[in-house]
Amino acid sequence: MNRQRLAGLIRKEFLQIRRDPSAIAIAFLLPVVLLFLFGYGVSLNAEHVPIGVVVAQPSPQSSSLVAGLQQSRYFQPRFYTSIQEARKAMMQRQVDGILWLRGPFTRTLLRGDTAQVGVFVNGVDANNARLVEGYLQGVWQNWLEQRANASGTRLLVPIQAEARIWFNPSLRSRDYLVPGLIAVIMTLIGALLTALVVAREWERGTMEALMASPVSMGEILLGKLIPYFLLGMGGMLFSVALAIGLFAVPLRGNFFVLLFFSALFLLAALGMGLLISSVARNQFVAGQVAIIVTFLPAFILSGFIFDIQSMPAPIAFMTHIIPARYFVTILQTIFLAGDIWPLFLGNGLALLLMALFFLGLTWKRSRKRLD
Structure with missing residues:
Protein backbone atom coordinates (compact mmCIF):
# COMPACT_ATOMS: atom_id res chain seq x y z
CA MET A 1 0.00 0.00 0.00
CA SER A 43 -48.42 10.68 8.34
CA LEU A 44 -49.57 7.63 10.25
CA ASN A 45 -51.89 9.82 12.31
CA ALA A 46 -55.48 10.57 11.33
CA GLU A 47 -56.48 14.23 11.73
CA HIS A 48 -59.47 16.21 10.46
CA VAL A 49 -61.25 12.96 9.54
CA PRO A 50 -64.58 13.70 7.83
CA ILE A 51 -67.31 12.02 9.86
CA GLY A 52 -71.04 12.10 9.28
CA VAL A 53 -73.31 13.02 12.20
CA VAL A 54 -77.00 12.12 12.28
CA VAL A 55 -79.06 13.46 15.20
CA ALA A 56 -82.64 12.20 15.08
CA GLN A 57 -83.93 14.42 17.89
CA PRO A 58 -81.68 17.41 18.70
CA SER A 59 -81.38 18.26 22.37
CA PRO A 60 -78.88 19.91 24.77
CA GLN A 61 -77.46 16.45 25.54
CA SER A 62 -76.89 15.54 21.90
CA SER A 63 -75.51 19.01 21.15
CA SER A 64 -72.90 18.68 23.91
CA LEU A 65 -71.75 15.33 22.49
CA VAL A 66 -71.51 16.73 18.96
CA ALA A 67 -69.59 19.73 20.31
CA GLY A 68 -66.92 17.30 21.49
CA LEU A 69 -66.45 16.20 17.89
CA GLN A 70 -66.30 19.78 16.64
CA GLN A 71 -63.66 20.75 19.21
CA SER A 72 -61.47 17.73 18.44
CA ARG A 73 -58.66 18.16 15.93
CA TYR A 74 -59.20 14.58 14.84
CA PHE A 75 -62.66 15.09 13.35
CA GLN A 76 -64.38 17.29 10.82
CA PRO A 77 -68.13 16.67 11.36
CA ARG A 78 -70.61 16.81 8.50
CA PHE A 79 -74.29 16.82 9.43
CA TYR A 80 -76.99 14.79 7.69
CA THR A 81 -80.71 14.66 8.29
CA SER A 82 -81.10 10.89 7.89
CA ILE A 83 -79.01 7.76 8.27
CA GLN A 84 -79.71 6.84 4.63
CA GLU A 85 -78.16 10.10 3.46
CA ALA A 86 -75.11 9.54 5.70
CA ARG A 87 -74.64 5.97 4.44
CA LYS A 88 -74.77 7.20 0.86
CA ALA A 89 -72.06 9.76 1.69
CA MET A 90 -69.85 7.03 3.19
CA MET A 91 -70.37 4.83 0.12
CA GLN A 92 -69.13 7.76 -1.99
CA ARG A 93 -66.07 8.17 0.33
CA GLN A 94 -67.20 11.64 1.41
CA VAL A 95 -66.98 10.61 5.07
CA ASP A 96 -64.94 7.90 6.82
CA GLY A 97 -67.46 7.19 9.56
CA ILE A 98 -70.95 7.92 10.90
CA LEU A 99 -72.11 8.80 14.41
CA TRP A 100 -75.84 8.11 14.72
CA LEU A 101 -77.73 9.45 17.74
CA ARG A 102 -80.99 7.60 17.43
CA GLY A 103 -84.45 8.84 18.37
CA PRO A 104 -84.65 7.64 21.99
CA PHE A 105 -81.10 8.78 22.79
CA THR A 106 -82.12 11.80 24.91
CA ARG A 107 -85.16 10.16 26.52
CA THR A 108 -83.09 7.14 27.54
CA LEU A 109 -80.44 9.38 29.08
CA LEU A 110 -83.01 11.38 31.05
CA ARG A 111 -84.54 8.14 32.38
CA GLY A 112 -81.12 7.11 33.64
CA ASP A 113 -80.90 4.06 31.38
CA THR A 114 -78.08 3.09 29.00
CA ALA A 115 -78.40 4.96 25.71
CA GLN A 116 -77.20 3.39 22.48
CA VAL A 117 -75.19 5.22 19.87
CA GLY A 118 -74.73 3.85 16.36
CA VAL A 119 -71.20 4.03 14.95
CA PHE A 120 -70.31 3.05 11.38
CA VAL A 121 -66.68 3.09 10.24
CA ASN A 122 -65.33 2.58 6.73
CA GLY A 123 -63.05 -0.46 7.07
CA VAL A 124 -61.41 -0.30 3.63
CA ASP A 125 -58.34 1.26 5.25
CA ALA A 126 -58.02 -0.93 8.35
CA ASN A 127 -55.43 1.30 10.06
CA ASN A 128 -57.52 4.44 9.59
CA ALA A 129 -60.66 2.58 10.75
CA ARG A 130 -58.98 1.56 14.02
CA LEU A 131 -57.82 5.13 14.60
CA VAL A 132 -61.31 6.57 13.95
CA GLU A 133 -62.87 4.01 16.28
CA GLY A 134 -60.39 4.84 19.03
CA TYR A 135 -60.87 8.58 18.61
CA LEU A 136 -64.65 8.20 18.80
CA GLN A 137 -64.37 6.18 21.99
CA GLY A 138 -62.15 8.92 23.43
CA VAL A 139 -64.70 11.62 22.58
CA TRP A 140 -67.47 9.49 24.10
CA GLN A 141 -65.48 8.89 27.31
CA ASN A 142 -64.69 12.60 27.69
CA TRP A 143 -68.36 13.47 27.24
CA LEU A 144 -69.39 10.98 29.93
CA GLU A 145 -66.83 12.43 32.34
CA GLN A 146 -68.04 15.99 31.67
CA ARG A 147 -71.66 14.94 32.31
CA ALA A 148 -70.67 13.26 35.57
CA ASN A 149 -68.76 16.35 36.73
CA ALA A 150 -71.62 18.66 35.78
CA SER A 151 -74.13 16.60 37.79
CA GLY A 152 -71.78 16.27 40.78
CA THR A 153 -71.68 12.50 40.53
CA ARG A 154 -68.85 10.08 39.95
CA LEU A 155 -68.52 8.19 36.70
CA LEU A 156 -68.59 4.52 37.65
CA VAL A 157 -66.20 2.55 35.47
CA PRO A 158 -65.22 -1.01 36.49
CA ILE A 159 -61.63 -0.48 35.31
CA GLN A 160 -59.84 2.84 35.06
CA ALA A 161 -56.76 2.82 32.84
CA GLU A 162 -53.96 5.31 33.45
CA ALA A 163 -51.92 5.44 30.23
CA ARG A 164 -48.24 6.34 30.20
CA ILE A 165 -46.80 6.82 26.72
CA TRP A 166 -43.04 6.37 26.69
CA PHE A 167 -40.49 7.83 24.27
CA ASN A 168 -43.03 9.59 22.00
CA PRO A 169 -45.63 11.10 24.35
CA SER A 170 -47.08 13.40 21.69
CA LEU A 171 -47.71 10.37 19.41
Missing part, protein backbone atom coordinates in the same frame (compact mmCIF):
# COMPACT_ATOMS: atom_id res chain seq x y z
CA ASN A 2 1.67 3.16 -1.22
CA ARG A 3 0.45 6.24 0.65
CA GLN A 4 1.39 8.65 -2.12
CA ARG A 5 -0.54 6.68 -4.74
CA LEU A 6 -3.51 6.33 -2.36
CA ALA A 7 -3.50 10.08 -1.70
CA GLY A 8 -3.44 10.69 -5.45
CA LEU A 9 -6.42 8.38 -5.98
CA ILE A 10 -8.37 10.10 -3.19
CA ARG A 11 -7.57 13.51 -4.66
CA LYS A 12 -8.71 12.24 -8.07
CA GLU A 13 -12.06 11.14 -6.60
CA PHE A 14 -12.62 14.48 -4.88
CA LEU A 15 -11.90 16.30 -8.14
CA GLN A 16 -14.37 14.02 -9.92
CA ILE A 17 -16.97 14.70 -7.20
CA ARG A 18 -16.47 18.43 -7.63
CA ARG A 19 -16.87 18.20 -11.40
CA ASP A 20 -19.83 15.80 -11.27
CA PRO A 21 -22.96 17.41 -9.75
CA SER A 22 -24.83 14.07 -9.59
CA ALA A 23 -22.76 12.84 -6.64
CA ILE A 24 -23.43 16.06 -4.73
CA ALA A 25 -27.14 15.78 -5.58
CA ILE A 26 -27.31 12.20 -4.29
CA ALA A 27 -25.54 13.11 -1.05
CA PHE A 28 -27.29 16.39 -0.22
CA LEU A 29 -30.27 17.04 -2.51
CA LEU A 30 -31.78 13.54 -2.24
CA PRO A 31 -32.05 13.72 1.58
CA VAL A 32 -33.89 17.05 1.34
CA VAL A 33 -36.39 15.70 -1.17
CA LEU A 34 -37.08 12.48 0.76
CA LEU A 35 -37.28 14.21 4.14
CA PHE A 36 -39.74 16.78 2.82
CA LEU A 37 -41.83 14.09 1.13
CA PHE A 38 -42.05 11.84 4.17
CA GLY A 39 -41.83 14.51 6.85
CA TYR A 40 -44.71 16.57 5.49
CA GLY A 41 -46.47 14.24 3.04
CA VAL A 42 -46.66 10.97 5.00
CA ARG A 172 -46.30 12.20 16.40
CA SER A 173 -45.70 9.77 13.56
CA ARG A 174 -43.10 12.21 12.20
CA ASP A 175 -40.87 11.51 15.21
CA TYR A 176 -41.03 7.82 14.30
CA LEU A 177 -40.71 8.14 10.52
CA VAL A 178 -37.90 10.67 10.17
CA PRO A 179 -35.19 8.69 12.07
CA GLY A 180 -36.05 5.58 10.05
CA LEU A 181 -35.96 7.63 6.86
CA ILE A 182 -32.35 8.61 7.60
CA ALA A 183 -31.44 4.91 7.36
CA VAL A 184 -33.18 4.66 3.97
CA ILE A 185 -31.41 7.82 2.78
CA MET A 186 -28.00 6.52 3.85
CA THR A 187 -28.71 3.22 2.10
CA LEU A 188 -29.37 5.08 -1.14
CA ILE A 189 -26.39 7.41 -0.70
CA GLY A 190 -23.93 4.62 0.07
CA ALA A 191 -25.09 2.11 -2.54
CA LEU A 192 -25.85 4.53 -5.40
CA LEU A 193 -22.73 6.66 -5.03
CA THR A 194 -20.24 3.83 -5.27
CA ALA A 195 -22.23 1.67 -7.72
CA LEU A 196 -22.79 4.48 -10.23
CA VAL A 197 -19.35 6.05 -9.94
CA VAL A 198 -17.40 2.83 -10.49
CA ALA A 199 -19.73 1.78 -13.32
CA ARG A 200 -19.17 5.19 -14.92
CA GLU A 201 -15.41 4.59 -14.82
CA TRP A 202 -15.88 1.31 -16.66
CA GLU A 203 -18.07 3.02 -19.30
CA ARG A 204 -15.60 5.86 -19.87
CA GLY A 205 -12.56 3.61 -20.01
CA THR A 206 -10.75 5.24 -17.09
CA MET A 207 -10.88 1.99 -15.12
CA GLU A 208 -8.72 0.33 -17.80
CA ALA A 209 -6.19 3.13 -17.35
CA LEU A 210 -6.13 2.47 -13.61
CA MET A 211 -5.65 -1.24 -14.25
CA ALA A 212 -2.62 -0.50 -16.41
CA SER A 213 -1.06 1.74 -13.74
CA PRO A 214 1.12 0.52 -10.83
CA VAL A 215 -1.67 1.03 -8.28
CA SER A 216 -2.89 -2.09 -6.47
CA MET A 217 -6.51 -3.21 -6.30
CA GLY A 218 -6.56 -2.40 -2.59
CA GLU A 219 -5.50 1.17 -3.31
CA ILE A 220 -8.21 1.49 -5.96
CA LEU A 221 -10.89 0.25 -3.56
CA LEU A 222 -9.71 2.50 -0.72
CA GLY A 223 -9.47 5.42 -3.13
CA LYS A 224 -13.13 4.88 -3.93
CA LEU A 225 -14.24 4.10 -0.39
CA ILE A 226 -12.71 6.99 1.58
CA PRO A 227 -14.06 9.99 -0.44
CA TYR A 228 -17.58 8.60 -0.67
CA PHE A 229 -17.51 7.62 2.98
CA LEU A 230 -16.78 11.26 3.85
CA LEU A 231 -19.44 12.45 1.39
CA GLY A 232 -21.99 10.00 2.83
CA MET A 233 -21.25 11.09 6.40
CA GLY A 234 -21.74 14.69 5.28
CA GLY A 235 -25.14 13.73 3.88
CA MET A 236 -25.99 11.95 7.15
CA LEU A 237 -25.06 15.00 9.24
CA PHE A 238 -27.14 17.18 6.93
CA SER A 239 -30.13 14.82 7.34
CA VAL A 240 -29.78 14.80 11.13
CA ALA A 241 -29.62 18.61 11.16
CA LEU A 242 -32.84 18.75 9.13
CA ALA A 243 -34.52 16.20 11.40
CA ILE A 244 -33.69 18.17 14.54
CA GLY A 245 -33.93 21.73 13.26
CA LEU A 246 -36.75 21.52 10.71
CA PHE A 247 -38.93 18.63 11.94
CA ALA A 248 -38.22 19.10 15.68
CA VAL A 249 -37.44 15.42 16.22
CA PRO A 250 -35.80 15.05 19.65
CA LEU A 251 -32.29 13.60 19.90
CA ARG A 252 -32.19 12.03 23.36
CA GLY A 253 -29.07 9.92 22.86
CA ASN A 254 -25.41 10.80 22.49
CA PHE A 255 -24.48 12.44 19.19
CA PHE A 256 -21.14 10.64 18.98
CA VAL A 257 -22.85 7.29 19.47
CA LEU A 258 -25.09 8.20 16.54
CA LEU A 259 -21.99 9.13 14.53
CA PHE A 260 -20.26 5.83 15.31
CA PHE A 261 -23.12 3.55 14.33
CA SER A 262 -23.85 5.68 11.25
CA ALA A 263 -20.27 5.12 10.13
CA LEU A 264 -20.68 1.36 10.61
CA PHE A 265 -23.85 1.30 8.56
CA LEU A 266 -22.39 3.52 5.84
CA LEU A 267 -19.46 1.12 5.45
CA ALA A 268 -21.95 -1.72 4.91
CA ALA A 269 -23.89 0.37 2.36
CA LEU A 270 -20.71 1.37 0.53
CA GLY A 271 -19.64 -2.27 0.52
CA MET A 272 -22.92 -3.22 -1.14
CA GLY A 273 -22.43 -0.49 -3.73
CA LEU A 274 -18.87 -1.59 -4.52
CA LEU A 275 -20.02 -5.19 -4.80
CA ILE A 276 -22.77 -4.18 -7.23
CA SER A 277 -20.29 -2.18 -9.30
CA SER A 278 -17.96 -5.19 -9.53
CA VAL A 279 -20.81 -7.16 -11.14
CA ALA A 280 -22.61 -4.48 -13.20
CA ARG A 281 -20.29 -2.31 -15.27
CA ASN A 282 -23.12 -0.25 -16.77
CA GLN A 283 -24.56 2.78 -14.96
CA PHE A 284 -28.17 1.98 -15.80
CA VAL A 285 -27.85 -1.64 -14.69
CA ALA A 286 -25.91 -0.65 -11.57
CA GLY A 287 -28.58 1.92 -10.62
CA GLN A 288 -31.43 -0.55 -11.11
CA VAL A 289 -29.68 -3.27 -9.14
CA ALA A 290 -28.84 -0.82 -6.34
CA ILE A 291 -32.47 0.26 -6.01
CA ILE A 292 -33.84 -3.29 -6.10
CA VAL A 293 -31.22 -4.85 -3.80
CA THR A 294 -30.73 -2.00 -1.30
CA PHE A 295 -33.46 0.64 -1.38
CA LEU A 296 -36.59 -1.52 -1.66
CA PRO A 297 -35.57 -3.97 1.11
CA ALA A 298 -34.55 -1.04 3.32
CA PHE A 299 -37.89 0.65 2.70
CA ILE A 300 -40.15 -2.39 3.11
CA LEU A 301 -38.31 -4.87 5.36
CA SER A 302 -36.39 -2.67 7.81
CA GLY A 303 -39.27 -1.78 10.14
CA PHE A 304 -39.16 1.81 8.85
CA ILE A 305 -42.92 1.80 8.17
CA PHE A 306 -44.13 -1.80 8.45
CA ASP A 307 -43.81 -3.56 11.81
CA ILE A 308 -41.52 -6.59 11.49
CA GLN A 309 -43.40 -8.47 14.24
CA SER A 310 -46.57 -8.28 12.14
CA MET A 311 -44.94 -9.86 9.08
CA PRO A 312 -45.28 -13.56 8.24
CA ALA A 313 -42.56 -15.66 9.86
CA PRO A 314 -40.57 -16.37 6.64
CA ILE A 315 -40.54 -12.67 5.69
CA ALA A 316 -39.62 -11.62 9.23
CA PHE A 317 -36.72 -14.10 9.12
CA MET A 318 -35.51 -12.60 5.83
CA THR A 319 -35.23 -9.17 7.45
CA HIS A 320 -32.18 -10.38 9.40
CA ILE A 321 -30.06 -10.07 6.24
CA ILE A 322 -31.12 -6.43 5.69
CA PRO A 323 -28.55 -4.03 7.24
CA ALA A 324 -31.13 -1.24 7.45
CA ARG A 325 -33.19 -3.32 9.90
CA TYR A 326 -30.51 -2.95 12.57
CA PHE A 327 -29.76 0.68 11.80
CA VAL A 328 -33.43 1.73 11.91
CA THR A 329 -33.70 0.22 15.40
CA ILE A 330 -30.55 2.05 16.52
CA LEU A 331 -31.70 5.38 15.05
CA GLN A 332 -35.19 5.28 16.52
CA THR A 333 -33.74 4.36 19.92
CA ILE A 334 -31.10 7.11 19.90
CA PHE A 335 -33.57 9.77 18.78
CA LEU A 336 -36.59 8.82 20.91
CA ALA A 337 -35.33 6.79 23.89
CA GLY A 338 -31.64 7.57 24.44
CA ASP A 339 -28.57 5.38 24.86
CA ILE A 340 -29.64 1.77 25.50
CA TRP A 341 -26.38 -0.15 25.16
CA PRO A 342 -27.71 -3.74 25.33
CA LEU A 343 -29.75 -2.95 22.22
CA PHE A 344 -26.89 -1.06 20.56
CA LEU A 345 -24.33 -3.80 21.01
CA GLY A 346 -26.33 -6.56 19.32
CA ASN A 347 -27.41 -4.41 16.37
CA GLY A 348 -24.00 -2.76 16.08
CA LEU A 349 -22.28 -6.16 15.95
CA ALA A 350 -24.63 -7.19 13.12
CA LEU A 351 -23.73 -4.02 11.19
CA LEU A 352 -20.01 -4.63 11.72
CA LEU A 353 -20.26 -8.22 10.45
CA MET A 354 -22.23 -7.10 7.40
CA ALA A 355 -19.74 -4.34 6.61
CA LEU A 356 -16.87 -6.83 6.83
CA PHE A 357 -18.79 -9.33 4.71
CA PHE A 358 -19.61 -6.95 1.85
CA LEU A 359 -16.21 -5.25 1.82
CA GLY A 360 -14.43 -8.61 2.06
CA LEU A 361 -16.50 -10.09 -0.76
CA THR A 362 -15.77 -7.03 -2.90
CA TRP A 363 -12.06 -7.41 -2.17
CA LYS A 364 -12.16 -11.07 -3.15
CA ARG A 365 -14.01 -10.42 -6.42
CA SER A 366 -11.87 -7.46 -7.46
CA ARG A 367 -8.87 -8.29 -9.62
CA LYS A 368 -6.64 -6.20 -11.88
CA ARG A 369 -7.92 -7.72 -15.07
CA LEU A 370 -10.50 -6.76 -17.65
CA ASP A 371 -12.50 -9.99 -17.93
